[in-house]
Each structure stands twice: as C-alpha cells, then as structure tokens.
Amino acid sequence: MERINIKKLAEALNLSKSTVSRAFRDNSDIKPDTKEKILAKAKELNYEPNHYASNLREQKSRTIAIIVPELANNYFSQAIHGIERIARQHQYHILIYVTDDDYQKEVDFIRHLHNGRADGIIMSASGEADDHAYLNNLGAKRLPLVFFDRIYEDIEAPRVITNDYDSSFKATEHLIQQGCKRICYLVVNKNLSIGKTRMRGYQDALAKYQIPFNEKLIVDCSNSYEENALIIKNALQDLKPDGVFASVERLAFATYYACFDLNLRIPDDLKVIGFSSLEIAPLLNPSLTTMTQPATEIGAQAAQLLFNILEGQESVETIQEVVLKSKLYGRKSTAK
Amino acid sequence: MERINIKKLAEALNLSKSTVSRAFRDNSDIKPDTKEKILAKAKELNYEPNHYASNLREQKSRTIAIIVPELANNYFSQAIHGIERIARQHQYHILIYVTDDDYQKEVDFIRHLHNGRADGIIMSASGEADDHAYLNNLGAKRLPLVFFDRIYEDIEAPRVITNDYDSSFKATEHLIQQGCKRICYLVVNKNLSIGKTRMRGYQDALAKYQIPFNEKLIVDCSNSYEENALIIKNALQDLKPDGVFASVERLAFATYYACFDLNLRIPDDLKVIGFSSLEIAPLLNPSLTTMTQPATEIGAQAAQLLFNILEGQESVETIQEVVLKSKLYGRKSTAK
DNA sequence: ATCAATTTCTTAACCGCTAAATTTAATGGA
C-alpha cells in the first residue's frame, strides 16, 4: 500500500492540495462543508499531515529537547515527567538526550540540535562551572534554552533551581542541632556550580556554630557505584565523622551501604541527611532524613519558562530565575 | 544574523548545492579536497544540514518513539536508559510519550506518529489484553513496533519480556517455603496480559503445594497512591494474610506503608516479595525480597530488535520473542 | 595532439506541505 499524502487525498476528493491543507488548519478561506468532507475522508484513508514537510515549511518543529546527565535517576525522571506534562498541554513533543555526565556529548547534542530538530532546549548541565563559549558562539542562532538544577552561571538563560544555599545551610544546621560535630560533605563534582553553592551553605552553617571548617571532610566522589562505595568507606574509617551530608541522593545510599559494611549504626554512630526526591525515604532502614527537592515541579516550571519564550509571551531578554524551595523532612537517620 | 543553509554555504564556496550536499554524505562523486574545504567552511559558519529537509527528502527520520505508561518509575526509566544507549549507538534520536495508563492517549500517540515523525516505536502497552484493532487497521503502513514488558497478545510484533510465569511461580513458591499459607496477590490491573500471566504463576505454585486458591486474596489495586494505601490496609485487616506477593514494585512499597500504619511486623507477621528493579531494595526496612527484572537490559534488547528491522537485517515477518530472566533476591522481608 | 574513460561538478526535479497571489463561484443590492 502506498503512503497517503496530501496530493492523493486531494485527488480522491477532487480538490486542490491547498484546500485540503486548509482543512487541517485554522483558516477561514474554506467552506465548513468542504472542511468536514475533507476531514472525514482523511480519517477514512488514515491521513495525517506529514510533520517533516509542514515543519520544514513553517520553520518550527513543535518539539523540545531535554538534555540530562543521567536518566535512571529519581530526580531526573521526575523532572522529565514534569516537563512532559506541560509539553503535552502545549502539544509539543519531547526528545531526550542523556550525556552520562560527559560534557563533550552535551556540546555535540546542542550543536546538533541547532539544525531544526527542536525549537527549544531544557537542560541540566553536565559541564563544569566556568567556560561555555560554545553556547554563546551560536550567537543569534541559539535556540531558546532553559536550565534546571545544574546551571551555567556564565550563560544568560532562564533557570529553575532550588534554594540550594539555604537548603544546604539548613541541612547542615539540622545535623549540628542533632549533635553532630564532624560533618562530612559528600559531593560528586566540586566544580559543578550546584556542588559549589551547596558547599557554601554547608560551610556557612558550620561557621555559624563555630565549627572549624576542615577541608578533609569534603569528600569528592565519582559517578561509579563501585568507586563511591570505596571512597565513602575509606572516608568513614579515616575521618570518623559523626554526620554525613550527601549533596545528591545516590551518595546517601552509598553511605548506607558503607555503614552496613563497616557495622556503623545510623543514627547512633553516624547521622545522615541527603538531598533527594525519593518517595520511599520513609521506608529505608533507618528512614532517611531528606532535603526534598520538588523535582516534578522544577521540570514543569522549566517547561513553562520555555513556552513563555516559544510562544512569545516573554521577551527573550528577560532572564528569569525561578527558585523552588526544597523542604527538610526529619527522619530517623538524624535522630538524636 | 540570518540562518545559514546549504545554498548560502554553497555560494560562500562558489560551489553548487549538490556538491555541498555530497560533502555531508558518503558519496564518491566528490574530490576529497573539496570535501575538506566544504566541511571546514561549514564548521566555521556553524552549518548543519537541516534534518527536516533531509528527512523529508529521504523519507526517514532517524528517530524512534518510546511510549510508556509512566515515567517517574524505576522500571521504565531504567528501560528507557537501555533504549537510549542503543539508539545513540545507531545515531538515532528518541521521542518520549507518556500515557499515564490511559489507553486512548496511546491510540492517539500511535496514530499521530504515523506521519513521518518516527521510523519505529518501542512501547510498553497501556491498554488491556484484548482488542487492538486500531493497530492492525494501520495496515501495511504500520510503523515497525516492538513491545517490552506489557504486550498485546493479539498484535504481531517482536517483544521483549521477562519470564513472568516462572518468576511468579518461584516468587510464590519462595513465600510458601518461608512458611506462608495465606498469600495475597496484589495486582494493578487484572486484565493486563502481564497481570494475568503473573497470576497464573501464583495460582500454579499454590496448587503445587496443595494450597487452595482463594479468589478473595487477589487484590486489585489502582494507580493512585492514596487509593492503594486504603485498599491494601483493608486487605491486610480483612484477609489477614501471612504473605504478600506484589506484582509491581509500587504495591510492595504500599504494603510497607500499610504495615507501618497497622503495626504489622515484616517478616514476622507478614512476609513480602515484589517484582522490582529497585537498586536500593537492600536498604529498606526490612530489606525487600525482590524478583528483580533486568530493566535496562530489557530496554536495550527491545531497541536492538527494532534496529534489526529498521536496518533491514531482519525480515519484518519474523516475530521474535526475547525472554530475559528475572532473578530472585531473598532478603529479610521474607525471612523465617 | 587526440579521444575515450573517468572523475568531479552542476542542473533540475522532487520530497509533502503551506500561503500569498490569483482565479472562479456565489451573493445581494439597485
């Protein structure tokens, strides 16, 4: 069976292509009568306008791209879920790109996306905090871009983040109030802006309570499960902390595993708090105290900002920053 | 700044469009010398061939669509991760569609996708087990489709599943061997093929141990957290089971919550096992015995099957069924 | 130097759809 297209449909109806085209769009130059006939016949023949053809013609794709460092991850899958919801409302499609925390992949993806495939990009960055000339080099051609969670400070683009500084401050303060004096800060990459911001919160909270800052207690982890297990085990043994603040969810899990191995009791020997958006934190052993990020909402907001630009309600010049608050849920892992 | 296109690039180089086009494809009709010059200039001017134009011309999109019932879910995000890995190797892009378990949305998505936007579909079905004429109605035009996890028996398409029957049988047997006599089977939708298959395994295992099957112990749950909490609490109180077999991950979590509320001790008062792909099952309180599905691998395999078709290595006629085994991990939630 | 063979490039048609410009048909007032 041959593929149906507008020409064939037009012939079947004894009409011209453009009349048929009008039936599928909000165009007044068509008799309601004929419009109905066309739509009926289209359904019968299973016709749908070819998106590539019309997008080529209209110069837009009704598609947004999402770039994330990883996918099999609570936070990002919830955020994507939020984006998806909003995109669906606007009848947009979403493309997913995963960088595996590889900056070069991110650069390639973005470069590639500037070929018409997408109208805009929502991204949580993979690169480190400094020089991202590649983005600005795209100049006026640059697609509308919205950051969420992991941002580049040097790029002018709307962004949706959590109150990372305050949250870290409070998380650290919480550990202190629960009696901790030697608090490890676990971070995946010290140079990511988000790691930096969160670390400042940690440091300032220590300062407030006159706890001297100890560089050694900053533990730089990796992206590999196995490596992290080792790194954290070593840290717990060598540094003998009485509290751990995990700047990302999976480092909290790794800490739990390490404690099992080392026979450390949480919260008696070690108290643990972590940024997280895990819904089953209360089910952990012991239940995990979390600084919970509104992941779905963050995604939804990011999408909203992008659509504000795409649908022209917002000047691209206005760089918005939306801050959604994380919330502390005290549970057993930090009990006194 | 104007958008660059092939024509402008050609003019800048004093060449024709077609020569420039050749530089970007594996075409011998071009002098290596000129090809280099063209690519250099292209990089300088930030030119990339417009995908919509070339896809329109070539009648393929190098894009696959993934349709899943939900996104913020361990299993599906891992599966998508697996698909993404393979798709990237083949230089394909992926579109994501979420049905929220709404069959009508699935129908709409699939219908819409038959307009050139995607070359193939990987889907975990949202509909129930019987009549899916809509798919066959697309006739020869139907895009290559591969199912994973939740399939439609009546649709001829390659599929990647786990050994659901055996796994359920073994999971149930495990509970029996650990001393359970009244085992609840929790299912989200009795009519989904996957729910049915898993239930047969449950029933047959009971039969093997001469435990009479009791219809009441089949507890049909919903998709809402709140409703499930209630349904399961009621079931635990009314039916007084000594074991629970959750056919999907989140029902195991719901059971944990219900037990907290009812002050039931796992595993002493109630043993729990669940299908799951949760990596932190050992961290739960108590650690959860799981029938673990190789979610990432399932996704990767599904993608592989699709590419076999798309890249013509496989006759579309050969309907393959790939079965990847789930594995039982005994943990404290089913300890004697 | 000549000409056939080969290499390299250009011309032109087309992919399927949209919209401006234009033609044809319908409507209504004098």
Next chain:
DNA sequence: TCCATTAAATTTAGCGGTTAAGAAATTGAT
C-alpha cells in the same frame, strides 16, 4: 439583469535538502 462584494477554490512558488541525469574537467593511453 448587471455589477460590485465577498466567499471559496486553485495556481504557484517556495521551505532546505538529495539525487538522477547530464555537462565540464581531468586523466592517460596511443
């Protein structure tokens, strides 16, 4: 009935690429 208006349809020219067919340039054997 005639003509000006308005409504509804068609013609045509792209959108930005690809490629078959043909033209021009290069190569090499005699």
